[in-house]
Amino acid sequence: MKNSISILFYIKKSKADTRGNSNIYLRITVDGRRSEMSIRRKVPINRWNSRTGVLMGQSNDAKVINEHLAAIRSKIYKIHNRFLDDGKHVSADRVLNSFLGLDNEKRMxxxxxxxxxxxxxxxxxxxxxxxxxxxxxxxxxxxxxxxxxxxxxxxxxxxxxxxxxxxxxxxxxxxxxxxxxxxxxxxxxxxxxxxxxxxxNDWISKDPFLRWKARMKVVDREFLTQEEIQELLDTNFRVSRLDQVRDIFIFCCFTGLAYADVKKLTNDDIVLGIDGEKWIETKRTKTNTKSNIPLLPTAIQILQKYAFSKDVSQNRVLPVLTNQKMNAYLKEIAHLSGIKKNLTTHLARHTFATTVTLSNGVSIESVSKMLGHKSLRTTQHYAKILNRRVSEDMQMLRKKFRTEDSFSGSSSQNKI
CATH class of the missing domain: 1.10.150 (DNA polymerase; domain 1)
Incomplete structure (x- = not known):
């Protein structure tokens, strides 16, 4: 039975003193785990009943010892029942510490x-x-x-x-x-x-995480291809809310902003950069790091579309819905656009890092800075994704070479 308790009083005959007396020990067992202590009382080993755990005889000292043992047993049962009634964790150590008055030092x-x-x-x-x-x-x-x-x-x-x-x-x-x-x-x-x-704070003496290692599995993050982005742009949504969510998603695809950052974006964050063009200068909500992003034409067009929208308030530049609603509507948008991938607000950020920037020759250092990554190692993960893209492209090229007559047989040696 879970949280079952047993109490045993016993002596150690091998540790008896020269007079033949031995200390009485208390053993508390909860769910098979023990906690023990001496109760600082000695009894003659020849008068101890190991089966019942009491001192034999009707002498006055026997009555005093046995009453003391009974009082200890009763107190421990009350502690155990109190823990159960309060829904607290029960262990042999905790029951014993409470009996000794040490449980107040325990931090939960x-x-x-x-x-x-x-x-x-x-x-x-x-x-x-x-x-x-x-x-x-x-x-x-x-x-x-x-x-x-x-x-x-x-x-x-x-x-x-x-x-x-x-x-x-x-x-x-x-x-x-x-x-x-x-x-x-x-x-x-x-x-x-x-x-x-x-x-x-010295509430514990050993680190239980010493043997546990956090090993993250490498996951290839999805992103949209150039063709899929164009498919989204070309799809005519008859419902205004879907059109609005699509625009916000595309804006993130061309800026790399995470949901929390595009939601808080204000007119004050749109500035003229060192090249005289419009930039976004903001701090990432997640890491509080600076993120400086030159605005591409598609992103500027979306900003202009909502410049005088009634849905935009508090100096915000875009009418961003809750993340939950955005992701729900994006599933509907994917279905209507014929896109099989799971569209989420964060997938737009991955698309910016891969299809929009790295695939078009933007350096990984620049991409890292625009994304607001603290470490280049975080951005390098996207470069690994692109290796897969390179492999797919080369597979297509191999198929093309195999179908070209000019590269077949011995003539291929002369043509290459």
Whole structure:
């Protein structure tokens, strides 16, 4: 039975003193795990009943010892029942610590997590972005769900977090929450910060993440081809909301702006660059890094289209809907345009990095700067995607060469 407890009093005959007396030990067992201590009482080993765990006889000292043992047993059962009633995590160590009056020093995992999240929330817009705060809130919710499902408790001491807890959390995220490998790793990495806080405050002595390694799987991100972009531009949407969402999506394809950045874009962010042309100068919401982007003709046309739109307010330049609505309408747009890929607001950013810039000879350093990446390594991932594109193009070229008569047989040696 989960959270079952057993209490045993015993002596160690091998450790008896010269008078034949031995200490009484208390052993608490919860779910097969033990915690022990000496109760600092000695009894004659020849008068100890190991089967019942009491001192034999009717003497006054026997009555005092046995009453003391009964009081300890009763107190421990009450502690155990209180933990169960409060929905708290039950372990042999925790019951014993509570009996000894040491449980007040125990820091609870979700309590620490909530304190951290409250601090992050108060610093949104200063040290943290809204998206970062939201990820920590979601990570805490997942950890809470994992504890309730696997530990049948509302919270556990942060000292009880071990490698088994972490690997179990990863399995929970992938199965119960249906997270991809990389998403699960990101949530656990968020959770890892709470453990670092515990280590820094000496609430725990060992790092349970010591043997757990965050290994991200390389994922080829989708992007639109030039033909697919043109298909979107050529499709006539009879519904104005779809036309509007398509325009915002195309604008992101030609600027590389993420959803949060295009939503907050204002007229103040549109400036004249060093070349006398219009640029976007803004800071990325996610990383707070600068992003300077020269505006291409398609992007300028979209800005002009909505320059006097009633749907644009608060000095914003485009009528951007919520991300949830944008992604929902983009699925409808993909269906009407005959595009088989899963259109999302972030896919537009990938399209800018690949089809619009790198494929047209823009240097990876320039692309990295426009995207607002902190490291060139982040941008290099898009170059790897282009290697696949090169392979596909060369496969087409090989097929063309095979079908050309001028390259067949011995004549190919003379023609090349």
């Amino acid at each position: 995992l979700l309590e620490v997590f909530e304190e951290h999240n409250s601090n992050v929330n108060s610093l949104v817009g200063k040290d943290f972005a809204h998206g970062t705060a939201e990820r920590y809130r979601t990570a805490k919710k997942h950890v809470e769900g994992y504890i309730k499902l696997n530990y049948k408790s509302n919270d556990i001491p942060i000292a009880d977090v071990n490698y088994r807890f972490i690997s179990g959390l990863e399995y929970y995220l992938k199965t119960e929450r249906n997270c991809s490998h990389n998403t699960a790793v990101k949530y656990i990495t968020n959770f890892k910060k709470i453990i670092r806080i515990a280590l820094a």
